Amino acid sequence: MAVRDVHVLGSPVLRQRAEEVSGVDDALRTLIDDMFDTMAAFSGVGLAANQVGIARRVAVVNAEGQTITMINPRIVEADGRDVKEEGCLSIPEVYGEVTRPERVVLEALDEDGAPYRLDAGGLVARAIQHEIDHLDGILFIDHLSPMKRQLLVSRWKKEHKGEALTRTPTPEETEEDE
Numbered sequence: 106m107a108v109r110d111v112h113v114l115g116s117p118v119l120r121q122r123a124e125e126v127s128g129v130d131d132a133l134r135t136l137i138d139d140m141f142d143t144m145a146a147f148s149g150v151g152l153a154a155n156q157v158g159i160a161r162r163v164a165v166v167n168a169e170g171q172t173i174t175m176i177n178p179r180i181v182e183a184d185g186r187d188v189k190e191e192g193c194l195s196i197p198e199v200y201g202e203v204t205r206p207e208r209v210v211l212e213a214l215d216e217d218g219a220p221y222r223l224d225a226g227g228l229v230a231r232a233i234q235h236e237i238d239h240l241d242g243i244l245f246i247d248h249l250s251p252m253k254r255q256l257l258v259s260r261w262k263k264e265h266k267g268e269a270l271t272r273t274p275t276p277e278e279t280e281e282d283e
């Protein structure tokens with residue numbers, strides 16, 4: 106078990122497009138185990154590899170009693186429309202309403218490298234989309250209006266000026282962050 110530091114807004118890796126995984130090996134499975142440990146330590150509902158400083162297309166979700174490992178994930182179908190407040194472990198204390206498809210069909214590889222397909226709705230669908238965004242260097246604040254985003258980011262930068270670009274778990278994490 107290893108909890109890794111989580112990169113926060115300002116860390117360049119969060120804006121990097123993560124690379125496809127070419128083969129699932131023990132090193133990758135260790136990363137996935139650590140990501141589950143890290144997500145649990147921060148009480149998150151999802152975590153992408155970028156957030157622990159590794160730009161590879163791997164993400165995990167733990168929402169509504171469902172745990173999901175996604176390697177090279179792709180959304181192959183999306184429908185509906187849902188507006189909900191989101192947060193992100195990489196942008197602590199910042200929340201905003203994000204509009205996303207309500208239901209998605211995911212295709213990915215599991216931790217054994219086997220392909221699977223998953224039909225998801227609700228919070229699971231939202232977390233999947235949020236994490237895949239991370240792998241493309243996209244943060245949830247990018248879905249807000251430019252004015253709202255600018256306001257949140259400038260306030261956040263002011264409050265966190267001079268702080269480290271990574272964070273370790275603290276006890277007051279909420280359960281809504283991804």
Ligand SMILES: [Zn+2]
Pocket residue numbers: 192193194195235239283
């Ligand atoms: Zn996030």
